[in-house]
Amino acid sequence: MFTSRLADRWRSRDLLTDLVQVLKSVLAATLAWWISVWVLHSELPFLAPWIALLTVQVTVYRSVRSGVQIWVASALGVGVAYLVGTFLGVNLWTFALAVFVGLLGARIPRLRTEGVAIATTAIFVLGSGFGTQEALLNNRLLEAALGVAVALAVNLLIAPPLRKRQAARHVDGVNRRMGEILIEMADELESSWDTDRAEVWVQETEALSRRLSSVGQAVQVARESARLNPRDSTHWPHLTSERAQQSRQVANAGPVDYEEIFARLGEGIATLRNLALTVRESTHAEGRWDEYFRDQWVGILRDAGRSIHDPHAEVEPVQDRLDGLAGRMSQSGGLPPGVDWPVYGALITELHRIAAIVDDVASAQGARDPSQPNPQA
Structure with missing residues (x-):
């Protein structure tokens, strides 16, 4: 039964389409990580591949929409981490405050789909101890943009999906x-x-x-x-x-x-x-x-x-x-x-x-x- 269903799905090209989408996500995340490590020498090389992974969607249009939302949300998350780390320091209560502010920001109507990235980005930045330097703030914004750009390029140039x-x-x-x-x-x-x-x-x-x-x-x-x-x-x-x-x-x-x-x-x-x-x-x-x-x-x-x-x-x-x-x-x-x-x-x-x-x-x-x-x- 399972083998028959798998064969039917393969013949219908659904499985092949899903596999191509998975491979594109892997390629986007890996490429973003490589650029972060070997070109930007990032101290947080996981930020760009994480954003790239979220940006690759089932259609080019959704990738663009999600990419814009994720970048804005990530930028807000980096900003929250910077403000908290610079003016309040990083401790138990300020960490909770950053997450709280990030989750409130996730309720913004235009960012509701990807708004949780505000809180998760703040967690990544604060949790790694990089929330108090202006240079690091700019680097994080650049890495967020890199993740979005790589994902869009991969989804647009490599077999952009038609459903x-x-x-x-x-x-x-x-x-x-x-x-x-x-x-x-x-x-x-x-x-x-x-x-x-x-x-x-x-x-x-x-x-x-x-x-x-x-x-x-x-x-x-x-x-x-x-x-x-x-x-x-x-x-x-x-x-x-x-x-x-x-x-x-x-x-x-x-x-x-x-x-x-x-x-x-x-x-x-x-x-x-x-x-x-x-x-x-x-x-x-x-x-x-x-x-x-x-x-x-x-x-x-x-x-x-x-x-x-x-x-x-x-x-x-x-x-x-x-x-x-x-x-x-x-x-x-x-x-x-x-x-x-x-x-x-x-x-x-x-x-x-x-x-x-x-x-x-x-x-x-x-x-x-x-x-x-x-x-x-």
């Missing part, structure tokens, strides 16, 4: 799971089902809703990865891939807006949950489903699932078939007396909405993970 593929994988994963749930529902509804099984489908949709938060984070990171990144040849919000570009060249379609796709995914999951709830409630209704309706609707349900799971699948238009089914069932004699019309209407309406989202999300080639094979090929 578009990760966003595509997250979106694609939700699409495929939605399709799988619809196919599973169709397989069981074709014969018989019970309330417990319908409850499982409801729980599956709730799990998808929780998973959607990770999709939102992936989309946000992908958006940031395109900012200040020399590797990016496109502009946010359009995330593209080579396969997506080839598909659009053939279809002459526009680029994919991931923020809109993320919103439509939320609507799709909510509609899928409503569909599962409708099926669950129908198990309490008196009488059995009309066999003609069951056969037709389940077939459309399965094809809708196939379309979401694999946008290359060849299926007849789902929405047109639903409209045709509704028309046939509404004709005189289409349904026998006593049939629960509201349930049938809800099933058709909810599947119709899901089909619309299929057109907007699942069949948008740029929203799919190009690393996934086409099962129909």
Whole structure:
């Protein structure tokens, strides 16, 4: 199980991306330490590599933002250590005072993310006994700037990360799971089902809703990865891939807006949950489903699932078939007396909405993970 997951992660390039990020952090910290020791002859050679390690982030934009915040916070920390060491001396109470002031400074709104560096820098400087000389104050500020500069240079020049593929994988994963749930529902509804099984489908949709938060984070990171990144040849919000570009060249379609796709995914999951709830409630209704309706609707349900799971699948238009089914069932004699019309209407309406989202999300080639094979090929 573990080996299989590791292999899947390696194939998805997530592990490789994480490894590259780790190596860049190691390189930035080591280079900053080397410059501190052999070029600046620093008496606190750990300050620059520590700041470099904190500055390397998952995107160039975040590295710049964090780097600025960390340098300002470190400069304030050095200033606190200098003032305390110069005017109050270094003892138990003044050390505690420096930490207290540093933690208060960490609450500054613009520095809240990296503000704790005020206290930690003051601890490093005071703890090493270098808080009372003006020359050392300037050296500490220089070393803090060195750590930020080295980290930014490494993250900018060595494979600056673009997270578009990760966003595509997250979106694609939700699409495929939605399709799988619809196919599973169709397989069981074709014969018989019970309330417990319908409850499982409801729980599956709730799990998808929780998973959607990770999709939102992936989309946000992908958006940031395109900012200040020399590797990016496109502009946010359009995330593209080579396969997506080839598909659009053939279809002459526009680029994919991931923020809109993320919103439509939320609507799709909510509609899928409503569909599962409708099926669950129908198990309490008196009488059995009309066999003609069951056969037709389940077939459309399965094809809708196939379309979401694999946008290359060849299926007849789902929405047109639903409209045709509704028309046939509404004709005189289409349904026998006593049939629960509201349930049938809800099933058709909810599947119709899901089909619309299929057109907007699942069949948008740029929203799919190009690393996934086409099962129909």
